[in-house]
Amino acid sequence: MRFNKIAALLMASVMTAGAASAMTASAKEYYVKVMKCDINGNGRIDTDDRQKVLDHINGKAAGFRRGNVLNDNYITTDDTDAVLKHIQGKKALSKDAFIRADVNKDNKVDIVDYRKILEYISNK
Incomplete structure (x- = not known):
């Protein structure tokens, strides 16, 4: 610690x-x-x-990183794959993953969030 x-x-x-x-x-x-x-x-x-x-x-609670859908401390194509599967209806995201995937904070996970995460990965 x-x-x-x-x-x-x-x-x-x-x-x-x-x-x-x-x-x-x-x-x-x-x-x-x-x-x-x-x-x-x-x-x-x-x-x-x-x-x-x-x-x-100072011990204050840490937030979370939007786009880190899988909560593994990295934003990768694995995260975009999870978002895409959710959008396609193949596999729903958990409540926490949904919040992390909602990059633009519009209370829905859609192609806009997918593109923003993909854009972030492309610009690393």
Whole structure:
């Protein structure tokens, strides 16, 4: 748990200051490679992402990432496949997956959400 808070604090520092690739805790060194800091998945690294990291450090409940339909911490074509199956009526999404799949927050999962998730994947 302590390491998670230290790692989250490091991510906040990287987003704010721009560059830091290592930290030292007691006698051990931990190296954290930061690839993407777009915590909220809006396509930008901004103060909203920083706030989410700080909320995590302070123990506030974490939100979820829209588009991460399968809730595996990644947005991939597996997520778009699940959305497409839902749209086609082949396999309904669970309540939680439905909320994560409703990217544009219009209370329905449709081709618009599918395209937005696909667009996000294409722009990685």
